[in-house]
Amino acid sequence: MGPKKTAAAVAGERKKEKVTLEMKKEIIWKHDGGMRVTDIAREYGRNPSTIGTILKMREKILASDAAKGVTRIVKNRPAVLEEVEKLLLIWIEEKQRAGDTVSEAVICEKAKALHADLIREQPGTSAEPEVFKASRGWFDRFKTRSGIHSVVRHGEPASSDVPAAEDFAAEFLELVKTEGYVPQQVFNCDETGLFWKRMPKRTFITQEESRLPGHKPMKDRLTLLFCANASGDLKIKPLLVYHSENPRAFKRHKIDKERLSVMWRSNSKAWVTRVLFVDWVNLAFGPAVKQYLLDNDLPLKALLLMDNAPAHPKGLEVDLLEEFSFINIMFLPPNTTPLLQPMDQQVIANFKKLYTKELFRRCFEVTDCTTITLREFWKDHFDIVTCLKMVNTAWKGISQRNLNCAWRSLWPGCVAPSDSDAPESTVVQDIVCLGEDHGPGGHGGGRLRAGGGARR
Template sequence: MPGKRKRVVLTIKDKLDIIEKLAVGNSSKELALIYGIGESTVRDIGKSKEKIITYASGLNSTSGLSRRKSMKPATYEELDRAMLEWFNQQRAKGTRVSGPSCLKQAQFFFYALGIEGDFNASSGWLSRFKQRHGIRGIAIPGDRPSGDEAAASRFCSGFQELLERENLRPEQVYNADEAGLFWRRLPSKALRGEGEPGGPAPEGPKDRITVMCCANATGFHKLKLCVVGRAKKPPAFAQAAASNLLVSYFSQKGAWMERAIFKQWFDESFVPQVREHLRSLGLPEKAVLLLDNAPAHPNENVLKSDDGNIFVKYLPPDGAASIQPMDQGVVATMKRHYRSGLVQKHVDEGGDLRAFWEKLTVLDAIYEASRAWNTVTPVTISRAWKNFFPENAGFDFEEGGVSAVHLATIFKRAEGCGDVDVDDVERWFDVDRAEPGYEVLTDSEIIRRAQGWGDDSSGNEEEGEPGLVPERPISHAAALEWTESLLNYLEQQCDTLLSDKLLVRRLRTTIRKKQKTPR
């Protein structure tokens, strides 16, 4: 008679591994033998897939996954949520959190949340909090301040060892970083009425989107720009094949990057695009993505391809900004190209600057941001990797030929912009340099969110807010009539390019086919 099976308690990492193996076709019976558990346990893990992945995404280190065996909640769940939100924001800013400051903040949140009970902000509580969320490196008084160059240097050395161990070339090494973009912002002195002391009104939430740039260390593979906006995904985006989309677009009420969106981008955009690029070069489909410690980034153990060959490595909390490639002028250059592109678009179209800016839509901004990202050169990107690949250093960083002097001259010609000068344009270029791509909460907002109130930034757009494209349907007959009028106009213009006329003729043919095809 066989002996009783020894009870095995799996770690969160074991459960994630089982979920991955189930996804690629391993049977419950096979996995039960490998892990020494019952088949019913394997099936239960498969049924709890979403819950386990969500929990693992919130842990702050891989070691936490390897040690933690249960998803048992904290005694004071509201306090735990508030402290984790606060800690993640401090870490994302590069602020080192000492044990005493962490305990002091916990005590503040406990009373501010109005929790009933007897809470002791002790080292024991701190230890359990760290263990629960896989947190390492809460500093003690006397440690060196944030921006630790030694930590950054150690990471770069260790990363080189990783590349050698995994046999990865610069072509297989990527970095991604998100940032806020004030897409409708003008220079502060632009469009002022006579005698008015200030420029345009400050932007509200609707005038901001999040953009995320991602490229490899050679600069020759730039992934499609990732955009998070408030508006729902337009039908045109939903119906097109993923490979044909202009950008990777996601909607979120506050236009913030969040963990669920980032994981979806990683699985559905990053991994497929990287695989396709490496296949085209005849390289192994293996790559690493470097990320900073933003609260919107899930745990690295849930950010990897099914075969584990495309994975994530996190930069050190201390000194990340000094070595993260996209922070070394790449995102800033994209924004300069975006703003200069809008000005050039106004010049090309002619007319009144105020009317042009008032008609600007978020869809226009997405197209222009995509064009701006495509304009960033491989040289600019490769130089930004000089901390990891010194041979990429080359010459000093350039701003991609975007001239503040030239733009200031254009502005001065526009009505209401006579006071715009070079300094004003330079400030305009940097207006959202420090704007993060994730939501930063005050202590009061953290408290409200921990209590389940005021989480207005999650989900899709507000009811009544327009999408990216008009919802009023346009008939094939109307589209054909407008196309015919446009073609007649182009034929009458002596300076019309043949390529433009051929393009409109192709559109006319497409519309005619759709008109004849019954739905």
């Protein structure tokens, strides 16, 4: 019997990932561009014989038009099924970005509907449509071909306390009426984490995204705190907490932190702490609200609504500077944030969609018509300074209408009537288009896919 492997040896072994058709096409393109087989094998962590086998199948691979993430070509497979799976993957991504849970049963039903639609659209089809059952076997093979795998969704809605939310809403409306607050005087703030170099967790994650180069930097996280009033016409300077006080990129770009569009703070965990939150209230929130009320000839009083997170101290009024004693604090009950917190009603979600759109746009601008790969983009052309610019652009992109409508669940009377029920933005479609337009041809770094930031 051979010697046992040590723990270090086992840990050092890397599980080989499947070679998708898209990766095979990249290998062929690189070889056509003059790259040697040995160099390609080294880059992809494969044996030269594997690369040689792929090159021998050059014509068949390049002629294939399979869904993203497919690892092998299936002989005599109906073209309509290939189209179903391509459309299905796009639909799964859209559902994820909307925050919807996507189960196996839902995916199978959608697949059957897509198949029926495609069959009906084909010219010369008979009155009796072809039957596609979207069976468990098909779903298992679809997972294998596309590389999607089930991910447990973690979130707050599952534990929401509906009765407590209803009671608080009534209490809040009574307070607003008694104190005479108007929408311009009532504010809400909330934090969110942002993995600024990474695509989000999703119900189903493709192997392609989990294999994107630079996976360690993609875990780089920061925390943002956003705040705005119920009328939506005043956005407070966001608080940004990062693990580094002075990133190297700041020195390279000669950044003055006092002139940033965010209030920059740091700690080792990149979390909002009580000290940092109080600092933000006294240095950013208080001065901005006071000036806004004076400029608009409004009574000098304001209400700040927030959840009961550890960083939001009870008795915060004691920590306020004397000049901001006009600010009152109100806390949401536990387990009601997903139901009532205005920032959770598509404000933060829309910010992340806009951030993702800017991320894709930046990547497209840098890599399009150049030899720069995605790996080189992440390493050399995207740093925390670029991230800050995109955060500022995305936060500016949140409209007054969006901020105002976010109060519909808690304070419906403050929401201005809308002239149209049409969607306010096509940002998701823009992201998809950017991702689809930025194909792998010639860049060799992988194909962009639509995604977003981290979960709240």
